[in-house]
Amino acid sequence: MPDQKTPPSEMIRVPTALIPAVKKLSKLHRQGHTIALLQELEELITQFDSKIDSDIAPSSLAVKQLEEKLETKLDAITKKLEQMERAMVSGRYNSTRPRRQVYSHQQPQVELLPRTNENLAQRLGVTPQSLIAEREKLTPKEFISWSRNRDPMSTAWEYHPNDGLYHPVK
Numbered sequence: 001m002p003d004q005k006t007p008p009s010e011m012i013r014v015p016t017a018l019i020p021a022v023k024k025l026s027k028l029h030r031q032g033h034t035i036a037l038l039q040e041l042e043e044l045i046t047q048f049d050s051k052i053d054s055d056i057a058p059s060s061l062a063v064k065q066l067e068e069k070l071e072t073k074l075d076a077i078t079k080k081l082e083q084m085e086r087a088m089v090s091g092r093y094n095s096t097r098p099r100r101q102v103y104s105h106q107q108p109q110v111e112l113l114p115r116t117n118e119n120l121a122q123r124l125g126v127t128p129q130s131l132i133a134e135r136e137k138l139t140p141k142e143f144i145s146w147s148r149n150r151d152p153m154s155t156a157w158e159y160h161p162n163d164g165l166y167h168p169v170k
Helices: 016-031 034-048 061-090 117-124 128-137 140-150
Strands: 157-160 165-168
Touching: 016 034, 034 061, 061 117, 117 128, 117 140, 128 140, 140 157
Parallel strands: none
Antiparallel strands: 157 165
16 A cells, blocks of 8 residues: 655745735635635735736636635545544544643634534534433533533533534533
8 A cells, every 4th residue: 555645735935025915815725715815815916016907806717716726625624624523533532642732822713513413422422312311311501511521622512402403602
């Protein structure tokens, strides 16, 4: 079986004056904010020459190619995150290491969506039946605490009977 290595990242030289703009664009790209990325690109271009007629229309070929590249990269990132989540839930991720120190800068929050019995059970490393059993035997407050202790990101969950989903507690 051949050794599967990830390809090295592609590095390019950027003029010093453009470094802050490139960092901002890179951050938007990594976070998947396509529209904001396109707007920032257009603003950057107009800063250099406001007389340029840039073709950043959603129907332009350049935008379509960029969208395809972004979708491909986002799909790859999503797959990697799913693999990591499965590894954490299945116990392959070694959680005996000390947690990282919290830094003073605020990290971007990832918004968690409501989950079904099956999805939350997988995330918490239990069966859907045991998740329901815990929810039914514990008070809502106890269930929130129990779910927080089982969640890989220490997120608490509460059940909403009106839609039958578990919602993250903020």
